[in-house]
Every structure is written in structure tokens, then in C-alpha cells.
Amino acid sequence: MQKRKLGSSNLEVSALGFGCMGLSFGYGPATDRQEGIALIRAAAERGVTFFDTAEVYGPFTNEELVGEALAPFRDRVVIASKFGFDLETGLGLNSRPEHIKKVAEASLKRLKTDAIDLFYQHRVDPDVPIEDVAGAVKDLIREGKVKNFGLSEASARTIRRAHAVQPVTAVQNEYSLWTRDPEAEVLPACEELGIGFVPWSPLGQGFLTGKVDAGMEFDRTSDLRATFPRFTPEAMKANRAVVDLLNKIAGRKNATPAQIALAWLLAQKPWIVPIPGTRKPERLEENLGAADVDLTADDLREIESAFSRIAVHGARLSEAHMALIDR
Numbered sequence: 001m002q003k004r005k006l007g008s009s010n011l012e013v014s015a016l017g018f019g020c021m022g023l024s025f026g027y028g029p030a031t032d033r034q035e036g037i038a039l040i041r042a043a044a045e046r047g048v049t050f051f052d053t054a055e056v057y058g059p060f061t062n063e064e065l066v067g068e069a070l071a072p073f074r075d076r077v078v079i080a081s082k083f084g085f086d087l088e089t090g091l092g093l094n095s096r097p098e099h100i101k102k103v104a105e106a107s108l109k110r111l112k113t114d115a116i117d118l119f120y121q122h123r124v125d126p127d128v129p130i131e132d133v134a135g136a137v138k139d140l141i142r143e144g145k146v147k148n149f150g151l152s153e154a155s156a157r158t159i160r161r162a163h164a165v166q167p168v169t170a171v172q173n174e175y176s177l178w179t180r181d182p183e184a185e186v187l188p189a190c191e192e193l194g195i196g197f198v199p200w201s202p203l204g205q206g207f208l209t210g211k212v213d214a215g216m217e218f219d220r221t222s223d224l225r226a227t228f229p230r231f232t233p234e235a236m237k238a239n240r241a242v243v244d245l246l247n248k249i250a251g252r253k254n255a256t257p258a259q260i261a262l263a264w265l266l267a268q269k270p271w272i273v274p275i276p277g278t279r280k281p282e283r284l285e286e287n288l289g290a291a292d293v294d295l296t297a298d299d300l301r302e303i304e305s306a307f308s309r310i311a312v313h314g315a316r317l318s319e320a321h322m323a324l325i326d327r
Contacts, residue, residue, distance in 0.1 A: 001047030006196025017050030019277035157245035175199035229314035
């Protein structure tokens, strides 16, 4: 597995990470625990060294799963987790310094580790100055409980303010062929400041794999996509044009649409590390194969030109989720 550095930091990880959320939360009922452990370990054995979780996934159960699965590999993997939700009083935001430190202690226990390699603020808390958040993580780094500071769904302005207090190693925002929001301001800020970028949902919540069709129904009690505007039957039908484009390139490259979608992200910048997730061993193999797909400058121009003529239908997240995004 090829390696990449997250920006100008010394944090080196596999070119493709593994997003663990879906094993416990978000895409239907939680997967069987032993199957989840086996899949995470299979990823580690295949050379994946970057695993992403958060206290809110479950809540708590995903960190416990990741901690148990990666215990035998702990010295050769990078574990990223996140703080920022108030799970004691509901699902509001809470990035007060004392809360961040409390979450860190609990996450360390669940992850069975003495240091979190990368600790992201999950969503920017408008009630707490980002300087105070960065200061709290700086304290945790000084104490050896955290190694690197990250931000998720942060704006360029917030990234700059945080970075001035405690260098930011990575920013994790949604980014894929059909979600291009970071390109305007966030990616240029990351490039300028030497910060790595970690696209979450690099396969468009599964849509870009070509395995999701307009007839698919999502469980409103356990699948987030049931509330996302892009996943209404009408939007999925209209957005099929994006998959058709990926299929066209995939046919020529002897690859799958998912592999082209991931290869496209890898080709954007050398400090971008996507974190696709899956519940199936065969999809893990497919995703990791994307690192071997070589998109030429001509391929990338063709994708860009064709995509510019496609109108993506529907907002990327529900109104409630979008309200938590720092813009």
C-alpha cells in the first residue's frame, strides 16, 4: 500500500484509510461485532494504517470496536477519533475545553490506547472560540494523550484561526466527485498552511459505487440517507449521470466506478487521503485497488469537462446536518 503524508506534518498514513463509522452506525443496523473486527483487521493486514472513528458513532460502540480490532496492530496504525458533540444532554454541540478533555479520557479507554494519534473537532461549535478549542487540544498534546489536532467540516477562516494556536495536521470535510465544496476555499487554505485533507464519504454515501439505484429504500430509523435530499428516488434518478460518467472511464481503465471515484480524489493532491468505509471484504479489496488505478492528465481533463455539464440534484445532507456545518 502506498503511503502519504498529511500535509507538512510527520504523520504518514496509507494512501487510503478506512472509515469505520458504517460498521456501527449510519447505514442500517450495526454489523455483527466479530465480523466488524475481522474486517478492520483484514484492512490492517492489507496495509491500511489509517482508521477513522468518533465517540458519536454508536454512540461509543464504534470506538470500542476499533480499539479491540486494532489492539494487535496498535504500534503500526494511526487511529483518528473526534470530539464535539454533547452526548450527555442530547446531540447538541459542546467543545468547551473541560468537555474536550473529558471526552479524550473516555475515548482513550474505549480505544485501548494511551494516545489518540489524530483528534478532530467533529463540528465547529459556534459558542466556543476556536482558539479555546485549539488550546485545549494543545494541552492534551503536551500531556501526551493526543498526538495531532484535526478539524472536521471547518471553514477556511476557522482553520486559519485554529492553526495559529495549535498547528492543524488534517481537515476532514466531505469531498468527492459530486461534492466539490472544499475546492473553493478549504483546499487552497490547506495547501498554503501545509495541512493534510481527509475526504469523508469519498464514495458519496455509496452512490458513486453504482450499487445504489432509484428504487432503493433506506430505513428511516437507522440509515442517514433516508433524510438526505440526494437520496430521494427523483434525485437518484437524476444523479445517475454521475455514475454513468464513472462507468465510462471505468470501462476503459479495467476498473469499477468506485475505484475511479477514489482514484480521482487521490489524483487531486498528494496530501489527500480518502477514508472509504464498507461492511464487505470484497468491497474492501475493491476500494484498496483504487490506489493502483492511474488516471492520466487526459483522463482527469475528460472527467472535469464531462462533470461540468452535469447538474447534481439535491443538497448533500439534511437541513439539520447542514445547520452544523461551519460556512
